[in-house]
Amino acid sequence: MRRLVLAAALIGAAVPCVALGAPPPGEPVPGMPQLAFGHPVQGRLLISHVVWLLIIFGLLYYVMARYALPQVGSVLEERRRRIEADLEAARAAKDSADRAVAEHEAATARARAEAQAAIAAALQQAQAEAAARTEALNARLDSQIQEAEKRIAAARDAAMGALRQVAAETADALVARLIGRADRKAVERAVERELAARGRA
Template sequence: MKLFPRMKLLLGAGLGASLMLPAVALAAEGMPQLDLANPLTTSQVIWGAIIFVVLYQVLTRNGLPLVASVLDERAARISMDLDGARAAKARADAGVADAREATAKARAEAQGAIAAAVEEAKKAAAAQAETLNARLEKQLADSEAQITAARAAAMGAIRQVATDTAATVVNRLTGISPDQGRLGAAVWSALAARGIG
């Protein structure tokens, strides 16, 4: 394959050298290329025309159809590659659209799950707070009842202590034992005036 272009180059160089020999020989008389009276020039023109026609026929029948078929094959391959690339791009675009849709759907589901979890946590917190409030209310009511009972017991004890103390003081000061009914009523009204009874 590489030998054929070299041969063409050698043949072209030899042909060029053989065509230049008459020109060098006749260079002193003027331009020999335009001297059509010279038989050498006439034969060169005829041979040039024959070679041109032969090359034209060879190229139009063999060379140019090969080049055209290569160009057509290349254009068909490029067209197939472009069609394949367009189809791949369409598939990729569809994949991207599917991925975006799936991402949006997953995001919406996640938001829904988060909202449901928050709502559930709020309900659980409200139920727990209600339970704790009920327990605290019960404890508060029990404590108030205990305080009321303790206060009543303390008031009863204060009344008794105050009555006994007043009776002892009156007995020591006067030497007379006071009337328990009157003394109890006086102690009761004194304690009531101070907000203790």
């Protein structure tokens, strides 16, 4: 390739020197010598210039088409493949990020639902335990109240019995002192009636 480029450059440099090195004989050409088609010497030089121009253009075209343009095309193709690979990697990264965001949102929703369910279960369990403790406490209080009522009733019965006996004995002693004798059964019946009347009042 370097030899072809060097040869084309040498030919391109030599042709103008050859064309300009031989001055035309005779009288000078009016106007531009390059366009003097009718002049015998300048016409031949113009034809040789055109021929060499075509040859050099052909050589340059061959060199460009054979060596330079394929390299440029390969570079462009490599850049295109690299850009497509980068775009594909970017799309894959975006898809991966979208999947990660979706998984994170799903995990957050699951965690929130599990937390709400755990809170509801704990609240329900606490309410059930509180209700059970309240029921047990109420049952224990009812039992204690019933026992206290029984003790109070027994104490009242015992007190009434003692009061009845004391009242009967006192009344019997008073009646015996007043009239000299007393009927114990009649006194007890009178005391019972009086205590019953006071109890109803």
